[in-house]
Amino acid sequence: MKNKNKKTVMSPAPSSVQKRKLIPKKTITSIEKNPEKLESEEVVKPSLSCVRRLPSYLQLLRALQADGHEYVSGTVLASVHHLAPVIVRKDLAFTGVTGTPRIGFQVTELIAAIERFLGWDNQNKAVLVGVGNLGSALLGYHGFENFGLQIVACFDNDPMKIDTWIRGCKVHSLDQLPRFIRRSHIVLGVLTVPAEAAQKTAERMVESGLLGIWNFTSVKLAVPANVVTQKEDLAEGLAVLSHRMQHVSKTLAIQQ
Amino acid sequence: MKNKNKKTVMSPAPSSVQKRKLIPKKTITSIEKNPEKLESEEVVKPSLSCVRRLPSYLQLLRALQADGHEYVSGTVLASVHHLAPVIVRKDLAFTGVTGTPRIGFQVTELIAAIERFLGWDNQNKAVLVGVGNLGSALLGYHGFENFGLQIVACFDNDPMKIDTWIRGCKVHSLDQLPRFIRRSHIVLGVLTVPAEAAQKTAERMVESGLLGIWNFTSVKLAVPANVVTQKEDLAEGLAVLSHRMQHVSKTLAIQQ
DNA sequence: TAGATTGTTAATCGATTAACAATC
DNA sequence: TAGATTGTTAATCGATTAACAATC
Numbered sequence: 001m002k003n004k005n006k007k008t009v010m011s012p013a014p015s016s017v018q019k020r021k022l023i024p025k026k027t028i029t030s031i032e033k034n035p036e037k038l039e040s041e042e043v044v045k046p047s048l049s050c051v052r053r054l055p056s057y058l059q060l061l062r063a064l065q066a067d068g069h070e071y072v073s074g075t076v077l078a079s080v081h082h083l084a085p086v087i088v089r090k091d092l093a094f095t096g097v098t099g100t101p102r103i104g105f106q107v108t109e110l111i112a113a114i115e116r117f118l119g120w121d122n123q124n125k126a127v128l129v130g131v132g133n134l135g136s137a138l139l140g141y142h143g144f145e146n147f148g149l150q151i152v153a154c155f156d157n158d159p160m161k162i163d164t165w166i167r168g169c170k171v172h173s174l175d176q177l178p179r180f181i182r183r184s185h186i187v188l189g190v191l192t193v194p195a196e197a198a199q200k201t202a203e204r205m206v207e208s209g210l211l212g213i214w215n216f217t218s219v220k221l222a223v224p225a226n227v228v229t230q231k232e233d234l235a236e237g238l239a240v241l242s243h244r245m246q247h248v249s250k251t252l253a254i255q256q
Numbered sequence: 257m258k259n260k261n262k263k264t265v266m267s268p269a270p271s272s273v274q275k276r277k278l279i280p281k282k283t284i285t286s287i288e289k290n291p292e293k294l295e296s297e298e299v300v301k302p303s304l305s306c307v308r309r310l311p312s313y314l315q316l317l318r319a320l321q322a323d324g325h326e327y328v329s330g331t332v333l334a335s336v337h338h339l340a341p342v343i344v345r346k347d348l349a350f351t352g353v354t355g356t357p358r359i360g361f362q363v364t365e366l367i368a369a370i371e372r373f374l375g376w377d378n379q380n381k382a383v384l385v386g387v388g389n390l391g392s393a394l395l396g397y398h399g400f401e402n403f404g405l406q407i408v409a410c411f412d413n414d415p416m417k418i419d420t421w422i423r424g425c426k427v428h429s430l431d432q433l434p435r436f437i438r439r440s441h442i443v444l445g446v447l448t449v450p451a452e453a454a455q456k457t458a459e460r461m462v463e464s465g466l467l468g469i470w471n472f473t474s475v476k477l478a479v480p481a482n483v484v485t486q487k488e489d490l491a492e493g494l495a496v497l498s499h500r501m502q503h504v505s506k507t508l509a510i511q512q
Numbered sequence: 513t514a515g516a517t518t519g520t521t522a523a524t525c526g527a528t529t530a531a532c533a534a535t536c
Numbered sequence: 537t538a539g540a541t542t543g544t545t546a547a548t549c550g551a552t553t554a555a556c557a558a559t560c
Binding site for chain 2: 046048051052054055056058059080081082117118119120124133134136137138140141143144146147148149167187188211212214218220226228230231232233234235236237238239240241242243244245246248249
């Protein structure tokens with residue numbers, strides 16, 4: 001994958017676009033090294049870590065906004081989250097906002113920029129499949145509405161649950177899913193079924209037309225390339241916690 | 257923090273310990289460059305990513321064990337999780353197990369090694385503080401017992417909830433926490449209170465003697481250095497999902 | 513034996529951090 | 537003005553990947 005014929009890169013040097021770069025570009029050095037990459041994919045993409053950090057900025061910004069703050073510096077955002085200020089500056093650059101030296105960023109503008117960047121500016125509707133313990137907890141937790149997500153319907157296979165109401169949401173039969181998705185133009189599904197049923201259920205969700213699955217099961221799903229899945233695995237966090245605790249107790253034991 | 261007086265490192269060269277290294281060492285080059293670091297902290301530590309991946313291996317290994325498989329190759333573990341085989345080999349090396357070329361790893365031995373490494377070989381008891389939606393879902397979800405965690409008691413501030421039973425667990429007043437912790441020698445707490453109460457509650461948990469807090473609130477907790485906190489933030493995963501979905505739809509639009 | 517797999521070193525890649533001019 | 541903060545490049549660090557001898 002080298003030297004795919006490029007179209008005349010020797011055209012007028014890009015010096016005219018020098019006013020205010022909203023999105024960071026690669027360094028000139030790397031452009032020289034890979035001149036065939038001067039086209040659209042040239043834009044630097046945010047790291048996964050950056051995307052993961054943005055919601056925490058958002059949360060703090062909303063609190064600041066509620067407190068009546070008009071501006072906030074990257075330095076402040078950084079210290080609250082125990083991050084280096086330069087990390088915050090780089091992360092925020094991806095959202096397209098520009099700050100003012102000595103002043104910082106306009107809170108309202110920054111909130112809007114992060115929301116837009118993450119696609120949380122319009123409320124995204126979602127269905128939830130699998131109304132067990134975790135499923136009903138998520139139904140009852142309306143905090144996701146701060147993150148652009150609104151669960152509007154839920155589905156289950158269990159005849160005992162179908163047509164009952166859970167946390168203000170009527171449980172539908174899983175058989176109803178395709179029709180419901182098609183009518184409602186919903187693209188996102190939350191999967192909270194038991195592990196055994198995970199892959200099968202995911203397939204039905206994909207067939208119904210969903211394009212994203214937020215996967216709370218312990219199963220790594222196999223889905224077509226145009227479908228995005230995100231696995232939420234609490235065991236990961238627990239592993240980190242356990243490991244750190246072991247480490248701390250060892251360190252303390254050594255120090256004694 | 258350099259050149260802390262070390263005790264005679266010139267003693268008999270470590271060539272005698274050459275049979276089977278269970279834990280990877282740094283390369284000779286780096287030892288030569290930092291000769292003052294020849295002591296215990298010399299051991300290479302696993303990356304956070306490695307620790308996060310171990311539970312997923314564990315889960316698959318248990319399924320294989322239940323299916324009667326005696327051996328599994330790193331290659332298989334890798335392909336199931338869409339990882340490069342060398343990642344799996346390196347991760348497993350940290351647990352101290354040794355595989356057999358052409359055969360792979362003994363499933364039972366590997367399960368035990370990962371559990372030991374993560375401190376999941378004995379069931380760790382924990383308390384849960386804050387019996388709201390999420391709290392009661394976690395109480396009802398017994399899957400953590402596969403990960404060495406057993407929630408044995410729960411606490412809340414709400415007089416309406418105190419002394420009721422939720423998912424087989426009696427809700428105690430938060431005031432009872434210090435006495436309970438001291439009597440039971442529990443070190444781990446799960447925090448599922450509303451954001452406003454998070455920091456205050458965490459402080460009470462620390463005062464009671466807890467050494468680890470699994471934090472399900474949206475608040476970054478401030479705790480003493482000897483206390484470990486692990487923040488579980490669903491918004492992170494949702495951000496990644498939203499971002500990926502935007503990207504996929506853009507890519508598809510371009511390709512059309 | 514042949515060939516798949518392990519364990520390990522070296523190279524690559526990408527994210528974080530350092531450094532600093534520009535700005536208000 | 538002075539000095540805090542932004543935006544950006546270059547250096548560093550650490551994790552992933554490539555490569556390969558050793559092994560069964």
